[in-house]
Amino acid sequence: xxxxxxxxxxxxxxxxxxxxxxxxxxxxxxxxxxxxxxxxxxxxxxxxxxxxxxxxxxxxxxxxxxxxxxxxxxxxxxxxxxxxxxxxxxxxxxxxxxxxxxxxxxxxxxxxxxxxxxxxxxxxxxxxxxxxxxxxxxxxxxxxxxxxxxxxxxxxxxxxxxxxxxxxxxxxxxxxxxxxxxxxxxxxxxxxxxxxxxxxxxxxxxxxxxxxxxx
Numbered sequence: 001x002x003x004x005x006x007x008x009x010x011x012x013x014x015x016x017x018x019x020x021x022x023x024x025x026x027x028x029x030x031x032x033x034x035x036x037x038x039x040x041x042x043x044x045x046x047x048x049x050x051x052x053x054x055x056x057x058x059x060x061x062x063x064x065x066x067x068x069x070x071x072x073x074x075x076x077x078x079x080x081x082x083x084x085x086x087x088x089x090x091x092x093x094x095x096x097x098x099x100x101x102x103x104x105x106x107x108x109x110x111x112x113x114x115x116x117x118x119x120x121x122x123x124x125x126x127x128x129x130x131x132x133x134x135x136x137x138x139x140x141x142x143x144x145x146x147x148x149x150x151x152x153x154x155x156x157x158x159x160x161x162x163x164x165x166x167x168x169x170x171x172x173x174x175x176x177x178x179x180x181x182x183x184x185x186x187x188x189x190x191x192x193x194x195x196x197x198x199x200x201x202x203x204x205x206x207x208x209x210x211x212x213x214x215x
Contacts, residue, residue, distance in 0.1 A: 060131060064105045067129035067136065067155065071108045074099045074127070074191065077215040080112060085206050095121065097212060102126075116144065127183075129155075136162045138181065145171070151181055160185045180204070189214035 078097040083090050095114025102109050110125040123142030130137060130152075137152040151166030161184040167176040178198040186192055191212040196204050 062106075063131070065129075065131060068105055070155075070185065071127055071129065072101060072105060073185070073188070074108060074110075075101060078191070078212040079215060080114065081211045081213075082114070082116075083209045083211075085208065093117075093121070096215075112142070119144075136164060138164055138183070151179075179207075 076099060078099065080095040080097050082093045082095055084093070093115050095112050097113075098111045100109055101107070107126050107128040110123075110127065112121070112123040112125075114121050121143065123140060123144075125138060125140040127136070127138045129135070133152075134154075135152045136155050137150070139148060139150050141148040147169055149166060149168045151164035153162060153164035155162045161182055163180065163182050165178070165180045167178055169175070170177040180196045180198070182192075182194045182196075184192045184194075191210075193208075193210040193212070194206060195208040197207045198204050
């Protein structure tokens with residue numbers, strides 16, 4: 001209680017003093033505004049850039065490494081046997097693929113040509129390895145649609161395969177649909193690509209397989 005009374009007394013004294021000061025200011029007439037403009041806020045200074053470390057990081061990011069050598073083993077001409085599992089009974093189509101390095105071996109372009117459902121089929125893909133993220137990635141687009149697919153994931157040296165995941169727009173629902181791709185380096189002259197779709201129920205089903213044999 002004593003503390004409360006003391007606080008009230010101090011507050012009353014402050015109010016009285018402020019009132020007297022205001023009255024005096026009114027009697028003396030308006031005073032010049034001497035309030036200084038607030039100093040602009042200053043952002044925390046960023047740490048100085050270590051130019052040598054930055055140059056080293058970018059050099060490592062830009063320099064093709066062991067994973068790019070693995071991808072380079074795909075360069076050449078291939079026969080592609082494509083099996084589709086949609087609609088129940090599997091159907092098979094044949095195509096050819098040409099793989100070449102682009103941008104000095106940092107990426108590898110794949111060009112497919114063949115038949116699909118009785119129509120001429122053409123597709124273009126790229127594969128690469130991101131030194132910074134440590135992830136393998138792939139893109140794909142073809143004349144059977146107007147979109148592009150992007151997937152990324154990890155390489156497993158034990159199985160000699162890369163498992164990559166991503167999404168694509170389902171033309172029926174207009175929503176993202178999840179899918180997974182497994183790309184396997186079977187041997188020097190054989191590659192296998194498997195694609196798995198994820199249904200709305202969460203169930204994963206195999207939708208396509210491509211066996212590539214070197215010409």
